[in-house]
Amino acid sequence: MTLSPPLDGIVVSKLTKELKDSQRSFLDMNDRERAAKRIRLVLQGIARQHGLSSGKVEMFGSFLNGFKTGTSDLDIVFVGSTGAEHTTSVLGKFAQQAAEYGFENITKIFQASVPLLKLTDTKSQLEVDFCINNQLGVRNSLLLSAYCKCDSRVLLVGRLVKDWAKKHELVGTADGCLNSYAYMLLVIFFLQSVQPPVLPNLQSMATETVPVKDFKWGGDDCWETKFESDVTTIPQSKNVMPVGELMIRFFHFFTRVFDWRSHAVCMRLKLPGAAVDKFSLTLPTNDDQWYVEDPFDLKHNLAGKCSRVGRQRILDHMDDALQTLSTTGNWSKACPPNKQQFHFMKCRVSQGVTPQALLEEFEAYDLIKLHFPKPDGSNRMGQAFLEFADSTARRRAHTLNEKYIADCQLQLHYSTQHSLAEAVGQGAFSTYEMASYKMQRQVLAARVESIGMGSASYQDMGISANGGHMQYYNSSMMNQSGAAMTDTMAYRYFGQQGQGPCTQVMVQRPPPPPPPPLQQAPQLGGWDQSGATAHHNGSMQVQMNIQPKTAPRWQSAVELETANGIPLVGQWLQDQPWLQGQPWQQQMKSQPLVNDQHRSLEREPASLTKNNGVQILKPATSAATSSKDKRQGALHESTASGWLDVPFSRTPLPPGQGPLFTPQQSAQLSDFQQFLARFEQPDSHKGKPPEIVLQAKLTDNRNKQPGSQKPLLSPEESQKLQTFRAWFEKFKAG
Structure with missing residues (x-):
């Protein structure tokens, strides 16, 4: 093997001296x-x-x-x-x-x-x-140790190549590159290939068989692991090239000489002057795929997970190192000792995992940024990238590996900025900064405190308490990267902590051009009100659900979230263009199933029953258990959609004294009306007048005793119901 152009002896001497000096850092261990x-x-x-x-x-x-x-x-x-x-x-x-x-x-x-x-x-x-x-693993390590004993240059070249690969972030199969062990196999294979060879083939020299069983691939494999371990009997190599020249030749060999499309890095079969045909080995392969065979486990191609981008990055950096070393002899330039390092981890996330869930989970681990994939219209699991302050923080965060968030078990892998750049090139991402997230949460918490809502908690203004964590998301937290996307914004809601379902308003905003300016519009046009409960337990609790008839996709998510009375992790509506680039059927398939009573679009009137002294206005029953056609038909009626849940609790006042809602709460409901009016399209109701309906059917299901004249509702309970009705009529009239 020769190099062209010829190597400059002065450059080689300079490089060799620098490399030998750097060896001292490896010895002090x-x-x-x-x-x-x-x-x-x-x-x-x-x-x-x-x-x-x-x-x-x-x-x-x-x-x-x-x-x-x-x-x-x-x-x-x-x-x-x-x-x-x-x-x-x-x-x-x-x-x-x-x-x-x-x-x-x-x-x-x-x-x-x-x-x-x-x-x-x-x-x-x-x-x-x-x-x-x-x-x-033990046998592999002993084999490499034997090769190191054959020649002192093997150890130094191997350590230098390993350090070079790490400095340039070229290590890691999760990022489509090679692992450290594979780079050592490249070094040994090169030293077997150079003329004259620095290393012999120790496996071909062995005579005594050493079988080892292995179950890594799911079967009962038995591999031959023999090699010549007594290297003292092997004659010294005739190759006297200095370390500097070997390093230059290493990078030249794999960028200019070795045929990756036809040949394999196979130290098991390597003989002087002969190449190993990769198509003759155990595993199937193709022209583009690299083949780096494990010396013992013949089913293991260590380059099998190398991506096209990863392979090209390795070759590009090898070529850069070749040019730098052959012209300047400066190792510190080819492998900068103080190269800036970034600290990433990545994991695949399901559609049930939200950016907020990851931010909350990794907040205690010095997370700096979260790069979250935008939906691409498929059901594939996208990769989220987490950026940490330093290597120590990333290592601590790795302890969350295999933990479940929503329906997704985290498989955390160390990653690099190059992998993130590759992912961004293939799909759109949103970037969330932890500092901004914390600041907005503190500001909103302070706003809630200043409102003086008494026992009401952070649920106002888009913050909810769930399992001891604050949950909030606002699109202003996001530094968008990649393609533009429609926003989903958190709107005001309020309620009492720990009572009733956690409340949010999520409204999908149409894509550009911007929405029309605020104008007078019918109050709550096209929305159906259902579901009010009044518990006779010393306090009054009212829950009002305002849900769109024309947006079943949103309604399904809302009902799922309120089904158990608390927000479910992963069911928070994200910033994503749900209606762009994917069939409606695919969208519905991506959502978890809920009970049939939560799927219908048309409901019978709610019923008020009395059981054990407690009045309950039951949710309306389903009119249809499968509404696929109805969901499709309602899809394009309106692009403005939202929902509002109002749980609250207060000590009941004497009949006729005090309003049902405080002025502050009523003002927030009015704000919501104006918000809907702003983002509703003019033709969303197709000429039909807006309608608000409160339906209730009273059913007496008590076990009546003969001659009992006790009324169904007590005077106080009747007054509460009338108060709610009066408030509703006033609210309906605007």
């Missing part, structure tokens, strides 16, 4: 090695406490193969029989006791192909990845 040995003994002790004394706890990965850097994690495995217990069950027991033995940031990653437990040693801050019976 005695404290980490001592900490690793202590941690191994601690985990061995925990294993014995759980009756796992027949096995042993071993280190593997970079701490065993020699390629560790200052940021490398400590990989530890328990090898031995676990009896009838499943791997995740054993890891769960370790997780329960880890805090007692000086570990923090206990993170379960049980959904991976190799389940593991991530821990942070509080004394050394060393990150630990603990797994069960990953014997292939």
